[in-house]
Amino acid sequence: MGYEKIELVEPIYELQDKETERQHYFLELYLEVSDDNITKFIKSFKGLGKGDEWQYEGSKKELSFNPPKPRTLTLWSSYLQYKNRRRAYWEDKFKEMRKQRKERAEKFLSSFQDDLEDELASNKRISKEIEMDGQVFPHLKGKGKNEIAFANKTTWDIYKEVTGVEVANTEQNVNLNVDADVKQETNATLKAEKLIKLKQRMDEMDYD
Incomplete structure (x- = not known):
């Protein structure tokens, strides 16, 4: 084998046709x-042979081949293009790491989106249960609906940030406007209750 740089084939950090297993190792x-x-790197093999423990900055590895002489390894690093292949190796490795991070993030956001949708459905169900419960005082119903409306608005805002979707459906608009409607309803209900109690007291009064 001559000492001219070999022609590399992608992926260039894998074993090449004009490269021995020992060289690639x-x-x-x-x-x-x-x-x-x-x-x-070359100096780190000084005095070592096959089966010896090679140490490099804290990492340890048992050598599977006898290290070449320093001059030989220097030549290998040149015509086998160690530095170019190392650069390509880490570029691909970082690219794969970015891909994996993106996939994990997308999986997390998908799961989080499902949780938000479940929460909105739960809020809607609770709101209906409050409305249908005949044993709950009207002003407590109003307070409960008010709290549900606030929770819905918060959840919708988060949902919009997570999905990047501008939500403009009727259900959201109703939820966002419930807060004001409930306050009006609650005030009217309380006033009606006070009037009823006042009338009862007046009916019970003895004017003799």
């Missing part, structure tokens, strides 16, 4: 070290 070790200082 030491390339793989170089791909995983914390920096690209080739001189430091």
Whole structure:
């Protein structure tokens, strides 16, 4: 084999046609070290042989091949293009990491969106239960509906941020306007209750 740079085929950090397994083994070790200082990397094999424990900045590995002499490994790193292949290796690795992070984020947001939709459905169900419960005083119904309306508005705002969708359906508009409607309803109900009690007291009074 001559010492001219080999022609690389993608993915260039994988074993090439004009590369031995032993040569590629030491390339793989170089791909995983914390920096690209080739001189430091070559010196790290001094006095070691196959089966010995190779240590590099805290990591340890039992060598599967005898390390070449420093001059030989220097030549390998040149015509086998260690640095170019290391750069391509880490570019692909970072690209894959970004892809995985994006997939995890999308999965989380999808699950979170489901939770928000469940919460909106639950709020709607509770609001109906409050409305239909004949044992709840009117002013307590108003207070409960008011709290549900506030919870719905908060949930819709979060939902819009998560999905990026401008929600403009009737149900949302109703939920957002319930707050004002409930306050009016509550005030009217309380006034009616006071009038009823006043009339009862007047009916019970003895004018003799």
